[in-house]
Amino acid sequence: MDILSLEMKEERNRLLRESVRQIAVSKVAKRAADIDAAGVFPWDMAELFFQQGFLSIMLPEEMGGMDGDITAFCIISEEIAHACGSSSLMILAHAVGLMPLMMAGTDEQKEHFFGRVAKDHALAAFALTEAEAGSDAASLKTTAELQKDYYVLNGRKVFVTNGGAADLYAIFATTKPGSRTEGISVFMVEKDTTGFSIGKREEKLGMRGSDTTDLILENAVVPKESLVGAEGKGWELAMMTLNLSRPAIGAQAVGIAQGALDFAMDYAAKRVQFGQKLADFQGVQFMLADMATVVEAARALVYKAAALLDQRVYERDKMSAIGVDKLSAMSKSYASDIAMKVTIDAVQILGGYGYLRDYPVERMMRDAKVTQIFEGSNQVQRVIIARNLLRKYWDKSLT
Numbered sequence: 001m002d003i004l005s006l007e008m009k010e011e012r013n014r015l016l017r018e019s020v021r022q023i024a025v026s027k028v029a030k031r032a033a034d035i036d037a038a039g040v041f042p043w044d045m046a047e048l049f050f051q052q053g054f055l056s057i058m059l060p061e062e063m064g065g066m067d068g069d070i071t072a073f074c075i076i077s078e079e080i081a082h083a084c085g086s087s088s089l090m091i092l093a094h095a096v097g098l099m100p101l102m103m104a105g106t107d108e109q110k111e112h113f114f115g116r117v118a119k120d121h122a123l124a125a126f127a128l129t130e131a132e133a134g135s136d137a138a139s140l141k142t143t144a145e146l147q148k149d150y151y152v153l154n155g156r157k158v159f160v161t162n163g164g165a166a167d168l169y170a171i172f173a174t175t176k177p178g179s180r181t182e183g184i185s186v187f188m189v190e191k192d193t194t195g196f197s198i199g200k201r202e203e204k205l206g207m208r209g210s211d212t213t214d215l216i217l218e219n220a221v222v223p224k225e226s227l228v229g230a231e232g233k234g235w236e237l238a239m240m241t242l243n244l245s246r247p248a249i250g251a252q253a254v255g256i257a258q259g260a261l262d263f264a265m266d267y268a269a270k271r272v273q274f275g276q277k278l279a280d281f282q283g284v285q286f287m288l289a290d291m292a293t294v295v296e297a298a299r300a301l302v303y304k305a306a307a308l309l310d311q312r313v314y315e316r317d318k319m320s321a322i323g324v325d326k327l328s329a330m331s332k333s334y335a336s337d338i339a340m341k342v343t344i345d346a347v348q349i350l351g352g353y354g355y356l357r358d359y360p361v362e363r364m365m366r367d368a369k370v371t372q373i374f375e376g377s378n379q380v381q382r383v384i385i386a387r388n389l390l391r392k393y394w395d396k397s398l399t
């Protein structure tokens with residue numbers, strides 16, 4: 001990319017950030033406390049995000065999208081999360097549900113499914129996890145059996161974000177039970193599919209407006225044309241999808257952390273104890289300084305990972321070779337760990353008031369927690385980082 005186009009890209013992203021921030025401040029922030037308290041999916045936010053194009057950012061322009069990249073996706077995640085974690089999670093899960101299609105879909109599939117997003121405002125979801133297959137997702141048991149011109153899917157998915165709200169589901173299933181990664185394929189399943197239904201809706205600690213449900217597949221009849229990529233290549237697509245989405249989870253965590261830091265700073269600048277502002281105590285200043293430093297460091301890591309992904313290398317080995325696995329995992333785990341710490345410190349700075357529902361920092365603390373758990377727990381991220389760091393030594397010791 002030459003300097004001019006780099007400059008143009010930076011300018012485009014600066015404008016995007018400004019406009020998303022304006023929506024976040026004027027429309028999303030004032031809904032955040034109610035969304036959390038009610039614990040119901042915010043359809044008004046979904047419609048707003050469709051209108052603004054946030055739910056079609058990465059779709060090709062000719063299919064109603066903005067042809068945005070991962071950096072643009074991260075900017076939207078961060079700015080919306082600054083105002084409302086649940087609303088940002090809706091955007092994230094939707095984009096993640098469309099990623100296998102984006103990387104490996106045929107023109108016909110893209111036209112159909114992206115068309116559903118652009119024209120019908122259909123939301124998407126990503127369904128990999130099962131009750132017995134969490135971190136060890138390759139042990140999934142949902143089966144897909146080819147019969148004539150359709151697959152029959154059987155099994156149950158859990159923890160599906162946008163579960164009840166979505167119309168389109170990227171569902172991972174195996175055509176070779178017991179053979180782990182080798183047998184896994186991914187299918188785009190529509191909500192009105194025979195044999196498909198929504199199961200239990202979860203009550204959660206945080207992200208309470210996000211819709212988290214089970215999906216039930218009982219002899220679900222899925223047309224052969226809904227298989228994304230080749231049969232048995234679903235695991236690669238799942239791993240590439242997670243590589244693409246982890247920086248955006250990191251961006252979400254950065255947004256939540258920045259929101260908590262901003263609120264704590266304003267509070268400390270006003271609250272008086274011992275005859276002076278909290279912000280005049282050096283002990284509080286040091287806390288704020290440390291919080292701001294780690295937020296900035298996390299942001300840098302997130303956008304470094306995003307820039308690497310903007311090369312749009314969608315082949316598993318090539319992705320690993322340019323260091324995507326490691327940086328994506330670092331950005332997600334570091335940003336979510338600091339988001340947890342920063343939100344806890346923000347509660348501390350507000351003292352007893354930080355513990356009350358009247359102030360937003362306890363919500364931000366509850367919302368931050370899950371960013372350490374989903375899209376691969378932070379322990380799993382460290383497994384990925386270490387594996388990538390140490391591979392060269394292991395390879396040598398084999399020769």
Ligand SMILES: Cc1cc2nc3c(=O)[nH]c(=O)nc-3n(C[C@H](O)[C@H](O)[C@H](O)COP(=O)(O)OP(=O)(O)OC[C@H]3O[C@@H](n4cnc5c(N)ncnc54)[C@H](O)[C@@H]3O)c2cc1C
Pocket residue numbers: 093126127128129131133134135136158159160161162204207212370373374375376377378379380383
């Ligand atoms: C709110 C929410 C939304 C979610 N949304 C989605 C979604 O949209 N789609 C989807 O498919 N999934 C989703 N998930 C599932 C999520 O990705 C899993 O919860 C996560 O991968 C962990 O799996 P588990 O919960 O089964 O925990 P387990 O795998 O049972 O892990 C339990 C603990 O053991 C640790 N652990 C496991 N393996 C190792 C290891 N090798 N080394 C060290 N420690 C290890 C973990 O880090 C964790 O601390 C969501 C989860 C939540 C809570």
